[in-house]
Amino acid sequence: xxxxxxxxxxxxxxxxxxxxxxxxxxxxxxxxxxxxxxxxxxxxxxxxxxxxxxxxxxxxxxxxxxxxxxxxxxxxxxxxxxxxxxxxxxxxxxxxxxxxxxxxxxxxxxxxxx
Amino acid sequence: xxxxxxxxxxxxxxxxxxxxxxxxxxxxxxxxxxxxxxxxxxxxxxxxxxxxxxxxxxxxxxxxxxxxxxxxxxxxxxxxxxxxxxxxxxxxxxxxxxxxxxxxxxxxxx
Numbered sequence: 001x002x003x004x005x006x007x008x009x010x011x012x013x014x015x016x017x018x019x020x021x022x023x024x025x026x027x028x029x030x031x032x033x034x035x036x037x038x039x040x041x042x043x044x045x046x047x048x049x050x051x052x053x054x055x056x057x058x059x060x061x062x063x064x065x066x067x068x069x070x071x072x073x074x075x076x077x078x079x080x081x082x083x084x085x086x087x088x089x090x091x092x093x094x095x096x097x098x099x100x101x102x103x104x105x106x107x108x109x110x111x112x113x114x
Numbered sequence: 115x116x117x118x119x120x121x122x123x124x125x126x127x128x129x130x131x132x133x134x135x136x137x138x139x140x141x142x143x144x145x146x147x148x149x150x151x152x153x154x155x156x157x158x159x160x161x162x163x164x165x166x167x168x169x170x171x172x173x174x175x176x177x178x179x180x181x182x183x184x185x186x187x188x189x190x191x192x193x194x195x196x197x198x199x200x201x202x203x204x205x206x207x208x209x210x211x212x213x214x215x216x217x218x219x220x221x222x223x224x
Binding site: 002004031033035042043044045048050055056058090092094096097098099100101102103104105106107108 | 148209212215216
């Protein structure tokens with residue numbers, strides 16, 4: 001158990017809908033990362049937050065948005081869902097959000113868009 | 115973002131050492147070298163990381179070339195539970211964001 005909690009574990013929704021994925025980081029970790037893993041794309045970095053502020057952005061679509069709240073949990077919002085958004089979404093947290101710390105990954109949320 | 119190059123797959127026998135290579139010729143002076151592994155249907159798991167010197171922990175050792183353009187992850191005695199996809203990643207010193215490549219699929223034979 002990494003200490004990072006993601007909910008829900010599974011989500012099935014229809015095209016065009018909007019969903020919210022939630023991540024609770026390890027206690028004391030200030031930084032949260034979001035990744036998308038699909039069969040054909042591998043693990044893609046989406047976005048990073050540090051203590052409530054956006055720190056780094058990756059290949060995140062405009063239909064996707066995220067935020068980190070004062071209690072440090074984070075949410076990833078996916079809207080106007082398409083079939084191609086079906087993937088595993090991982091959240092990770094790290095204490096200082098820099099290159100000299102390890103990141104701890106959650107078990108992921110499996111999103112299926114039908 | 116600097117990239118890494120790893121073999122697609124490797125095989126090892128149980129209880130033998132495994133050396134997983136990684137090339138990162140465009141590494142910047144402040145990038146950390148990270149290794150993560152991912153078992154099927156699980157999130158990636160941290161293995162080890164380093165900057166310039168070789169590193170050891172309970173899971174593995176990391177040997178970093180003097181010019182930092184390559185590194186090797188060493189599993190001292192492979193077990194069946196070590197069968198996974200191993201990712202060599204360069205971690206930005208400022209953000210710590212990890213850009214995953216395709217990784218090396220390690221098979222361990224009994």
